[in-house]
Amino acid sequence: MNHFPKLFSPFKIGSMELKNRIVMPAMETHLCNEEGHVTDAIISYYSERIKGGVGYVTVENTAIDPAGRLNDGMLCIFEDKFIPGLRKLTDAVHELDGKIVIQLSHGGKEALTYFTGLDPVSPSSIPSPLTKQTPKALTVKEIHDLVKKFADSGKRVYEAGADGIEIHMAHGYLVNQFLSPEANIRTDEYGGNTENRARFAVEIVKAIREQVPQDYPVICRISADEYTDTGIKLEEGKLHAQMLEKAGASAIHVSACNSASPFFNIPTYYLEEGCFTHLAEGVKSVVNVPIITVGRILGPEYAEKILEQNKADLVAFGRVLIGEPHMPEKAKAGQLEELRPCLSCNKCINSIMDRKLTCTVNPAIGKEAAIAAMPKPLSKNVLIIGGGPGGMSAAETAAKRGHKVTIWEKENELGGNFRYSTLPPFKEPMRNMLKYLVNHVNQHGINVQLNKEATTESVMEFAPDAVIAAVGSKEVKLELPGVEDADIIDIKDAFLNVNELGKNIVIVGAGPEGCELADFLSSAGKNITLLEMKRIIGMGLIAHPRYHIVERLKKANVKMIISTKVVKVGKGYLVVKKRREEEQRLDGFDHIVMSTLNKPNKDLAESIQDFVKEVAVVGDAVSGRTALEAISEGMEAALKL
Ligand SMILES: Cc1cc2nc3c(=O)[nH]c(=O)nc-3n(C[C@H](O)[C@H](O)[C@H](O)COP(=O)(O)O)c2cc1C
Known part of the structure; x- marks a missing residue:
């Protein structure tokens, strides 16, 4: 039975015939080698998504010019020497009966000189909001050269055997910089009104069209709204789409944002599901070519609705397919409980800032083929x-790999400290992940012993062959004068006993847990003061969720005090000190909540090493971080057994 008939109906973009409407959008993996060539890891990564049943994959951001290479993790296509590697990738995808599109890109002023050794370029010499680099404004001759470079690279995509080309015209990169009134203040034929600002994009489409067969897919990815005060808005995005259609685009992939709005571009869990779909719908109303929508579409149910309501023709799942490559085939079979949820935590985008792509819920990235080829181990008592x-x-x-597994949990339910991070507002993905993990423990016949220390x-x-110690961190209370008599509560108790807490609460420590507790308690109507010794609220959170939670705390009038140390506590008051200022007494609190210090917790693991052959320590027991790292470390440790 086809559970999602629209989503799993065939479709065509130009000559590319698709078995369903599911698109994997371009996402940098940094799995190429330093020169920008395809590697086995890249082939493994894309092949796995094809095996999982996606309609087509879009290969990440690929540089058409050395000066447009964002960093040394970006794939390249600016010379013919890159074709053989790309051909290996397209061949691998075709052997699996899949479809593959390659995204052509130039970073413009976002390409870091530090990596390229070349001046960043842009339509106008306006500093990048992100890199702060001031680019050189391109001359008309240089613009023409770049149009040719896009066209030559388009030809290489075709020669490499891909099924289509996507041109990256979104997210604040070079083509978007031309389209945007914010980044383009030229006064020649490439600047000024909408048509002039779109000239570069239109010329690229036309030039690529001349290099490939007439019905070869040339997809344009645009930011139909830049989510800034002075940038592109939907009405102008619609005009861009119309001009691109006229120039020969085969489909429009409707995304959003630029480098001044990075906290919206890859929408974290504080933003609603399908947050950019209204943009796709708007663009669809003015063009005839197929429309692809993207932006926190979390599952097949929502995607099916988008298609039913004719808001788009295809649906892109980005991070969902990083975390669960087999989402399409599982959804088609109706195995929704089997879908490993994406947390929208943005560890992925954070990871590629300085290293290869990683994912909280899927540690197999780039290693899919190697893991599949791993021989089944002898079954161990784990x-x-x-x-x-x-x-x-x-x-x-461990259970999936055939081991006999027992869990000892000292509390009366599974979940550990992760339970608390599922409680604050917008943490539904974490609740789903907890449910997923508990369900899977139950499904795999794992022997769970609760209340077992x-x-x-x-x-x-017990005499196990192997132990994985996922015991959490050693929680050490802060030592402060007065702490014994001040009725301090810890973060966990505050989460669990919200109704018993008074109205005025101070939380000492604005790390991830402190911030989330502040959000939780202020949503429950409490007056919160959040006090932090360091200069940053939410240190330890990934930048995107951090931005949104701080905005929420501001809106909820949470009083945030930074760079301030507690020197003494008493019943209902704190004595605090800011550098170079006098001590100050903060009074009138019904309750004082204090974070604990999280220390490594390896004592038990070390004490059993002499008689257990394999011992691994994972998660907060290694070092206190958010609960998210624990998920991948647990899997990695089990794969090594
Ligand atoms: C790790 C990562 C890398 C990305 N790299 C690119 C890229 O190379 N080109 C691009 O157009 N968008 C890129 N994006 C944006 C995604 O294509 C997509 O628009 C975004 O993740 C929102 O979709 P989602 O909510 O389904 O993940 C990237 C996103 C992530 C998470």
Whole structure:
């Protein structure tokens, strides 16, 4: 039975015949080599998504010019020498009966001189909001040269055997810079009114069209709204789409934002599902070519609705397919419980700032082929100590690999500290992940023993072949004068006992947990003061969720005090000190909540090393971070057994 008939109906973009409407949008992986050539890891990564049943994959941001290369993790296509590698990739996809499109891109002023050794360029000499580099304004001759470079690269995509080309005209990169009134203040034929600003984009489409067969897909990805005060808005985005259609575009992929609005571009869990779909719908109303929508579309149900309501023709799932490459085939089979949820936590985009792509829920990226080829290990008796996210993901992976797995959890339910991070507003993806992990532990016949605290002796008696210690961090209370008599509550108790807390609460420590508690309690109507010793609220959170939670706290009138140390506590008051200022007494609190210090917790693991052959420590027990790292570390440890 086809559970999502629209989503799994065939479609055609130009000559490219698709088995369904699911698109994997371009997402940098940084899995290429330093010169920008395709590697086995890239082939493994895209092949896995094809095996998972996606309609077509779009290969990441690929540089048409050395000066447009954003960093040394970006694939390249600016010379013929890149064709053989790309051909290997397209061949691998075609062998699996899949379709593949390559995205052509130039970073413009976002390409870091530090990597390229070349001056950044842009239509106008306006500094980048992100890199702060001031680019050189391109001459008309240089613009013509760049149009040719796009066209030559388009020809290379075709020669490499790809099924189509996508031109990156979005997200604040060079073509978007031309289209945008914010980045383009030229007064010649490439600047000024909408038509002039679109001239570069239109010329690129026409020039590429001359290099490829008439019905070869040339897809334009635009930011139909830049989410800034003075940038492109939907009405202008619609005009861009019409001009691109006229120039020969085969489809328009409607995205949003530029480098001045990075916290919206890859929408984190504080933004609603399908947050850019209204843009696709708007663009669809004025053109005849197919429209692709993108932006926090989390599952097949929502995608099916978009198609039913004719808001778009195809639906792109980005991070969802990073985390769950087999989403399409599982959705088609109706196995929705089997879908590993994307957390929209943006660890992925954070990871490629300085290294290869990683994902909180999927540690297999770029290693899919190697993992599949791993021989099944001899079944071992594996004891997982701790049933938090790290322990549960370790247990699931170990059980799937054929081990006999037992979890010991000291509390009366699974989840560990992760339970608390599912409570604040907008944490539905984390709730889904917790549910997913618990379901999978139950499904795989794992022996779960609750209220079971591990000791050296009990482990010895159990005699496991391997132990994964996912015991969480050692929580150490802050030592402060007055702490004994001040009725301090810790963060967990505050989460669990919200109704018993008074109206005025101070939270000491504005790390991830402190911020989320502040959000949780202010949503419950409490007056919150959030106090932080460092200069930053939300240190340890990924930039995107951090931006949004700080905005929420501001809106909720949470009083945020930074660079301030607590020197003394008492019943209902704190004495605090800011550098170079006098001590100050903050009074009138009904409750004082204090974060604990999270220290490594390896004592038990070390004590069993002499009699257990394999011992691994994962998650907060290694070092106190957010619960998210634990999930991938648990899986990685289990894969090594
Ligand atoms: C790790 C990562 C890398 C990305 N790289 C690109 C890129 O190379 N080109 C591009 O057009 N968009 C890029 N994007 C944006 C995605 O294509 C997509 O628009 C965005 O993730 C929103 O879709 P989603 O909510 O389905 O993830 C990237 C996103 C992520 C998470």
